[in-house]
């Protein structure tokens with residue numbers, strides 16, 4: 665299992681060791697011991713899964729404290745462009761993002777600590793997306809920023825006219841229009 669740092673501290677790409685044989689493949693999709701060694705302790709409490717068709721964009725979401733969530737995300741089948749945006753006031757990378765191609769093929773995972781907005785767009789015909797979170801779902805604390813906030817400069821790598829977002833996501837504010845609940849000292 666390889667842990668690859670990114671230009672934003674804390675955002676980590678994980679490349680699992682895949683064992684292939686004539687039957688197919690096996691890999692450990694999560695190992696707390698290895699995770700603790702390379703990233704630190706974590707207590708995931710919920711696993712989520714969603715399936716989306718080409719051009720569906722889910723995000724950019726976060727939950728406000730005390731229900732903020734760290735996420736370990738992966739694409740089980742298909743391919744997505746996954747994006748995490750640093751929304752921690754005082755962070756030297758505030759407003760910056762990292763994009764990662766996740767797919768059933770590359771089996772790559774992306775760890776996103778608390779304090780980031782997260783989303784993905786489906787690049788393949790469809791994609792099954794699975795992820796672990798370290799805090800419970802809290803609809804009263806659900807929040808987000810606009811996927812098309814020009815100030816973020818995200819290249820979603822799809823024809824923007826084909827993007828399908830939920831009504832809720834279509835109404836999210838730009839980062840500059842909101843008071844982020846996250847800060848680093």
Ligand SMILES: Cc1cn([C@H]2C[C@H](O)[C@@H](COP(=O)(O)OP(=O)(O)O[C@H]3O[C@H](C)C(=O)[C@H](O)[C@H]3O)O2)c(=O)[nH]c1=O
Pocket residue numbers: 712714722723725726782783784801830
């Ligand atoms: C997130 C969540 C949702 N739900 C219910 C609420 C709605 O009735 C339905 C769909 O929820 P939503 O439209 O918020 O789902 P996504 O747009 O995929 O939201 C997720 O998308 C981006 C990529 C994220 O990073 C977040 O984890 C999460 O916000 O599932 C639950 O019951 N539990 C949950 O944990």
